[in-house]
Amino acid sequence: MLRSYSRLFQRYPTIFTLTRLPTARLQTCHFSISSTCPTEGLRDFGLPNATWGPNLRNLYDKFLDLTNTGLWRRIPSHNTTVNHLEGIGKRMFLRNIDEDGVGFEYCMFYNKAESRMVCLFQPGPYLEGPPGYAHGGSIATIIDSTAGAGAVYTCGSVMTANLNINYLKPIPLGCTLLVDSYVEKIEGRKVYSRCHIQSHDALILHTEAMALYIKLG
Numbered sequence: 001m002l003r004s005y006s007r008l009f010q011r012y013p014t015i016f017t018l019t020r021l022p023t024a025r026l027q028t029c030h031f032s033i034s035s036t037c038p039t040e041g042l043r044d045f046g047l048p049n050a051t052w053g054p055n056l057r058n059l060y061d062k063f064l065d066l067t068n069t070g071l072w073r074r075i076p077s078h079n080t081t082v083n084h085l086e087g088i089g090k091r092m093f094l095r096n097i098d099e100d101g102v103g104f105e106y107c108m109f110y111n112k113a114e115s116r117m118v119c120l121f122q123p124g125p126y127l128e129g130p131p132g133y134a135h136g137g138s139i140a141t142i143i144d145s146t147a148g149a150g151a152v153y154t155c156g157s158v159m160t161a162n163l164n165i166n167y168l169k170p171i172p173l174g175c176t177l178l179v180d181s182y183v184e185k186i187e188g189r190k191v192y193s194r195c196h197i198q199s200h201d202a203l204i205l206h207t208e209a210m211a212l213y214i215k216l217g
């Protein structure tokens, strides 16, 4: 075990560096929107695939229609960022399983006027926590990623400082969910976002959350 950590350390020394990174070092494409990010040629995972159920497909079509109003835009989703294109095999956490449909199956849409990011999410079988239901950590991940992306699209580079979640009703694997977030207020560098997860038909409120992001730079 020790030997494998040592090999990992040689390969990825920064993972094991516990000292605090200077803020400037964090201002990378990971958490910012930049037209200089070379995403050409990368697969867009936010597009429908054969594992999408009818409810996810219907919600997707509904939001895609909304993009025609000019108020909403679809957010492309890749499994890597510009910083990850250096050939050492890093992956975006939510896109780290090659098989479609078994992990985080999702796409996002952003409404600038409302500082609102929604994520259409179908949790796959590899996200299991309690038998048949999504693990709470996977729910936290999709919340942070949705509200975090909303904060980034609204304010630029941010990092998550605090995330509070109320898990109200368990989330069955394979269902379709609407993860809905918006930036509630901005105070200096502090960006407060709210997020909730509801069933695709809005009948069940599964989760409520509040997140604090800190603007970098």
Ligand SMILES: CCCCCCCCCCCCCCCC(=O)SCCNC(=O)CCNC(=O)[C@H](O)C(C)(C)COP(=O)(O)OP(=O)(O)OC[C@H]1O[C@@H](n2cnc3c(N)ncnc32)[C@H](O)[C@@H]1OP(=O)(O)O
Pocket: 023, 029, 030, 031, 032, 033, 034, 037, 039, 081, 144, 145, 146, 148, 149, 152, 159, 160, 161, 162, 188, 189, 190, 212, 214
């Ligand atoms: C084509 C390319 C695509 C691009 C793609 C775009 C999409 C991209 C989507 C990304 C979506 C990412 C979603 C995942 C996002 C993570 O997973 S981030 C990873 C998890 N978070 C971390 O690791 C953060 C660790 N913490 C830190 O690095 C530092 O504590 C922070 C958060 C940067 C803040 O440090 P700092 O800059 O030194 O700020 P500091 O002066 O301490 O605090 C600033 C203010 O915030 C307050 N504050 C700080 N922390 C806290 C706290 N925990 N609670 C309350 N108040 C706090 C302070 O009191 C202070 O308040 P004021 O005095 O101004 O009133």
